[in-house]
Amino acid sequence: MSRSRRESAILYAVVIVVIVILVFPLYWMFNTSLAPATRLRSFPPVFVQPEPTLAAYQSIFAERPIGVWLRNSAVVALSSTALSMFVSVLAGYSISRIRARGSQAIGLFFLMSRMLPSTLIIIPLFVSFRQLQLIGDLKSLVLAHATFITPFAVWMLKGYFDTIPAELEDAAMIDGCTPLSALVRVVLPLSAPGLAATTLYGFVLSWNDFVFARTFLVANQNAWTVNVGVASLKGEYLTEWNEIMAGSLIAMLPIVIAYLFLERFLVSGLTAGSSK
Amino acid sequence: MVAPRWSLWQPGNRHIFAYLLLLPAVLLTAAIIVYPILSAIDLSFQKIKIAKLGRSRAPWTLANYEELFTSAEFYQAIWVTISLVATVTILSYVIGLATAVMVNQHFRGRKLARVLVAVPWAVPSVMAAIIWWWLFDSSFGLINWALVRSGLSSEMIPWLSTPGAAFFVIVVVMVWKGYPFISVIMLAGLQSIPVELYDAAKVDGASAWNRFRFITLPGLRSVRGIALILIMLWVFRDFPIIYILTGGGPQRTTQTLAIMTYQEAFKFHDFGFAAAIGVITLIISVIASWFMVRRSDEPLY
Numbered sequence: 001m002s003r004s005r006r007e008s009a010i011l012y013a014v015v016i017v018v019i020v021i022l023v024f025p026l027y028w029m030f031n032t033s034l035a036p037a038t039r040l041r042s043f044p045p046v047f048v049q050p051e052p053t054l055a056a057y058q059s060i061f062a063e064r065p066i067g068v069w070l071r072n073s074a075v076v077a078l079s080s081t082a083l084s085m086f087v088s089v090l091a092g093y094s095i096s097r098i099r100a101r102g103s104q105a106i107g108l109f110f111l112m113s114r115m116l117p118s119t120l121i122i123i124p125l126f127v128s129f130r131q132l133q134l135i136g137d138l139k140s141l142v143l144a145h146a147t148f149i150t151p152f153a154v155w156m157l158k159g160y161f162d163t164i165p166a167e168l169e170d171a172a173m174i175d176g177c178t179p180l181s182a183l184v185r186v187v188l189p190l191s192a193p194g195l196a197a198t199t200l201y202g203f204v205l206s207w208n209d210f211v212f213a214r215t216f217l218v219a220n221q222n223a224w225t226v227n228v229g230v231a232s233l234k235g236e237y238l239t240e241w242n243e244i245m246a247g248s249l250i251a252m253l254p255i256v257i258a259y260l261f262l263e264r265f266l267v268s269g270l271t272a273g274s275s276k
Numbered sequence: 277m278v279a280p281r282w283s284l285w286q287p288g289n290r291h292i293f294a295y296l297l298l299l300p301a302v303l304l305t306a307a308i309i310v311y312p313i314l315s316a317i318d319l320s321f322q323k324i325k326i327a328k329l330g331r332s333r334a335p336w337t338l339a340n341y342e343e344l345f346t347s348a349e350f351y352q353a354i355w356v357t358i359s360l361v362a363t364v365t366i367l368s369y370v371i372g373l374a375t376a377v378m379v380n381q382h383f384r385g386r387k388l389a390r391v392l393v394a395v396p397w398a399v400p401s402v403m404a405a406i407i408w409w410w411l412f413d414s415s416f417g418l419i420n421w422a423l424v425r426s427g428l429s430s431e432m433i434p435w436l437s438t439p440g441a442a443f444f445v446i447v448v449v450m451v452w453k454g455y456p457f458i459s460v461i462m463l464a465g466l467q468s469i470p471v472e473l474y475d476a477a478k479v480d481g482a483s484a485w486n487r488f489r490f491i492t493l494p495g496l497r498s499v500r501g502i503a504l505i506l507i508m509l510w511v512f513r514d515f516p517i518i519y520i521l522t523g524g525g526p527q528r529t530t531q532t533l534a535i536m537t538y539q540e541a542f543k544f545h546d547f548g549f550a551a552a553i554g555v556i557t558l559i560i561s562v563i564a565s566w567f568m569v570r571r572s573d574e575p576l577y
Contacts, residue, residue, distance in 0.1 A: 087300040094297035115565035119537045120554030124315040147308035208400040210516035227402040252403045259398030
């Protein structure tokens with residue numbers, strides 16, 4: 001299958017134009033973050049900064065508690081993912097391996113609960129957390145995130161456990177392992193890539209959350225996650241767009257990198273579900 | 277003979293082991309998902325404002341639902357939701373499919389092109405909203421500058437405070453964030469279509485368009501359904517993009533059911549009424565996801 005010169009030239013032109021348009025907003029974000037404050041409100045716009053500066057990055061760390069926000073995001077994402085992984089490994093393994101009455105229904109509930117509207121669930125949750133005096137406390141967020149990660153994690157892990165032959169555990173149990181130690185000693189080590197991908201995805205889900213963080217933490221600026229913090233930078237009388245862009249870039253960098261590792265895993269999960 | 281001691285590990289007790297493994301996950305979801313849903317349904321039948329919450333329960337009433345079904349705002353929110361879901365889904369599908377076909381061609385640098393096409397998928401919704409906010413900024417945004425400069429518009433457009441324009445901005449942001457999802461799924465679908473089909477069609481003299489229509493499109497049938505339902509549910513439930521950019525305004529022209537639920541609760545503190553709207557969104561979500569689960573369990577051919 002070969003293409004004429006002319007055809008490949010057209011193909012390249014199309015590919016380049018399309019990609020430039022689609023990726024341009026990200027370039028513009030990067031470009032703005034390197035702009036000195038004086039050049040933000042001037043026309044014509046500058047497409048390549050003649051004197052790029054990291055001033056916006058310095059001032060956002062100096063004048064805003066973005067360090068604290070990043071730390072909060074990291075603490076919440078790590079704790080909620082850890083909690084969720086603990087419960088999801090057990091549940092995913094149970095659904096994958098043991099046919100017990102009702103466990104399929106529970107699995108189905110997990111699958112469907114990924115689609116529930118968080119804007120509804122958050123109303124009574126806010127009421128409960130207020131009674132428990134958890135509003136403004138990162139613990140509220142850890143609990144909420146861990147729960148919303150769990151349905152995804154259970155199904156990702158179940159899919160992974162399904163690929164590991166049960167004979168390996170049977171052999172371990174004949175050698176005297178209990179089913180629980182067979183899970184820990186045999187299945188988990190073999191599932192390392194699946195565990196890693198699921199953990200990373202849990203981290204991404206927690207880091208990306210806005211609705212819970214904004215609702216539970218809005219009154220306590222020191223507990224803000226980076227998404228809530230960066231979104232709050234707009235809305236004041238004058239917006240320093242270079243600072244917002246710098247902050248946004250820092251906030252999304254870990255997620256974009258995570259996606260580079262995750263994409264194949266997520267796609268195979270989605271398409272496997274559709275063509276089972 | 278001594279009866280063997282009871283042990284969890286006996287084969288007959290395997291189902292108990294299964295339940296024990298499920299227990300922590302079930303407890304967590306029961307506390308943070310199931311209980312809130314039940315209590316939201318309960319709330320939706322009470323006329324209750326935030327101050328009284330959690331102290332005593334108000335008597336059961338259908339007032340919230342009556343108010344809802346007679347309010348023009350609710351029907352407007354339904355209309356906004358339907359238009360947004362339809363517009364974003366169609367545009368994301370077209371762009372997603374086109375980019376998938378594009379990066380499925382053979383050319384040098386195709387791996388890089390695949391990564392770049394998928395990149396907006398990785399951008400968190402909050403950041404996607406903020407980037408486009410700046411691009412559409414009414415005073416110093418690049419888009420206004422380009423429109424005025426090229427003569428397409430005679431003045432700077434206040435995008436987010438003009439009714440139709442604000443809706444357009446939301447659509448742009450959502451399509452930008454949503455098309456890569458379709459694209460990566462469609463690419464996986466394209467790769468599963470056997471090359472022999474195309475070769476045979478070429479031998480038979482089928483045109484490029486006919487090959488696309490009779491081989492590519494049917495070949496994507498299996499992944500298309502799930503991709504479309506997932507993206508529709510995503511638009512339906514989205515909170516950050518709309519909330520950050522417009523909060524549902526101007527004049528409620530970007531207020532979807534999800535945003536209306538949130539605003540009634542946390543802006544107007546009318547928790548009972550908000551819960552009633554939320555229950556409607558819940559019913560729609562459950563029906564859609566049930567449809568998806570059913571579909572994914574069906575055999576392909």
